[in-house]
Amino acid sequence: MLDAAELPSVAPQVLPYTAGVHDLMNSHLTLLWQRVGDPVAYVEGNSFGELIDDPDKVLSFRWSYDLVRDAALTPEESTAFIERLLEECRS
Template identity: 35%
Template structure:
């Protein structure tokens, strides 16, 4: 995964637009330090023009993303693709009707999500509130 991220460091990186459910900011995976580093990493993309990160807040209620995550891959010279992960395996298709359906679903998620600026503010707030204080080796909390 770390090697795949290098694509974002290219001279001409691909555009990356992401809508994250607010739950991923709160669901601790790997401990406080890992979560704080993950959220810091997300905030690091805030000023990159080719990256847009939006958070879909809990207040959005039921939404099209509840059917599962997917990746919509658009290419200049090749057909668009959809990649979806299932429990046992992934599924990829270039079927135009599936592409259209998922594209509309993604547009709805973007419309319901916070703006990139408000998303960054929420990520920063959750990071400080949930993961900002790290225990010292002696057990005391430090900022």
């Protein structure tokens, strides 16, 4: 993870438990912006997966994602957090 964090296209962000409950718990969300066409969302959870192309629903998922991202540590704080965890595991 730390090697990937050095890539210019990667911005790791750790969401601490102190952020609490959020809309995207218990599922995985992928937001896709296509060169041609409208954005879509793919939501996947325990025994389900759904591709969503309704613009209002995609926007709602985007807002949920933005809220979770805003509650996460910054990329720099996240990298430091991961480094501290690795040190704890090694000692």
